[in-house]
Amino acid sequence: MLVFELLLVVLFGFFLAVLASFFEVVMVRTARGESFTQGRSKCDHCHHKINWYDNIPILSFLWLRGRCRYCQQPIAKTYFWTEVVAFLFGVVFYLVYISWPFLQTLPIAQVVLYFLFSFILFFVLLADLKYLLVPDLLVGLLTVLALLLQFCYGTNWILPVASVLFSIIFFLLLSFVAKKIFKKEALGLGDVKLMIPLSLLLSWPKTALSIFLAFIIGGIFAMLMLLTGRKKFGQVLPFAPFLILAAVISFGFGEAIWQWYFAFLL
Ligand SMILES: [Zn+2]
Numbered sequence: 458m459l460v461f462e463l464l465l466v467v468l469f470g471f472f473l474a475v476l477a478s479f480f481e482v483v484m485v486r487t488a489r490g491e492s493f494t495q496g497r498s499k500c501d502h503c504h505h506k507i508n509w510y511d512n513i514p515i516l517s518f519l520w521l522r523g524r525c526r527y528c529q530q531p532i533a534k535t536y537f538w539t540e541v542v543a544f545l546f547g548v549v550f551y552l553v554y555i556s557w558p559f560l561q562t563l564p565i566a567q568v569v570l571y572f573l574f575s576f577i578l579f580f581v582l583l584a585d586l587k588y589l590l591v592p593d594l595l596v597g598l599l600t601v602l603a604l605l606l607q608f609c610y611g612t613n614w615i616l617p618v619a620s621v622l623f624s625i626i627f628f629l630l631l632s633f634v635a636k637k638i639f640k641k642e643a644l645g646l647g648d649v650k651l652m653i654p655l656s657l658l659l660s661w662p663k664t665a666l667s668i669f670l671a672f673i674i675g676g677i678f679a680m681l682m683l684l685t686g687r688k689k690f691g692q693v694l695p696f697a698p699f700l701i702l703a704a705v706i707s708f709g710f711g712e713a714i715w716q717w718y719f720a721f722l723l
Pocket of ligand 1: 501502503504525526529
């Protein structure tokens with residue numbers, strides 16, 4: 458039984474490593490301005506096409522000892538580590554699932570949707586940290602998952618849709634004002650797009666709370682960066698990580714924060 462379960466976890470982790478490998482291709486090709494459907498993977502050095510058996514997540518890198526089969530040049534480690542992280546993400550999720558009774562009361566399809574949502578969101582976070590971009594494909598996938606979650610398990614349609622409209626209008630206005638003040642693009646369109654699936658899933662009032670928290674956390678972080686001299690004023694700071702962190706906090710602890718805040722006010 459234990460062996461079967463172990464095998465299942467390894468297979469699950471491996472499936473995620475395959476997905477991760479694909480997402481990494483999407484991120485790298487988006488960063489280079491290429492289409493991610495453009496042909497098979499090639500070696501960065503000798504441009505030799507990579508065969509499927511040299512393209513197996515995690516294993517091929519170990520098997521080839523991190524070097525191209527044809528030119529012996531090192532393969533970028535970023536793919537390998539992304540795949541390892543994805544594998545561990547799966548293992549940790551499985552452990553959380555079996556030790557958290559609340560998750561087990563939910564329909565399995567809902568758990569899978571939530572899991573995929575958080576997994577892809579994690580890659581949006583990586584993409585913004587590594588390449589300062591938010592890939593459209595990943596935002597599109599998140600939107601589909603958020604729609605499915607609201608459609609199958611949501612109780613109300615008006616609030617999620619209103620939340621999306623609120624976020625779009627809020628960020629577009631903000632980006633317009635910021636452009637007038639700083640005379641350049643201060644807020645990426647990717648951040649605005651990312652708010653569509655996040656608002657859809659968070660609904661109201663958690664969307665407002667998450668935007669508020671994102672600016673507080675981002676503001677504190679930017680201040681620390683300026684004070685320690687790591688960034689100069691006017692330098693680009695990825696904003697999606699703050700939006701994601703704030704959305705996760707809002708999703709998990711929104712009610713608690715709300716209650717604490719009103720208890721504090723009254
Ligand atoms: Zn090569």
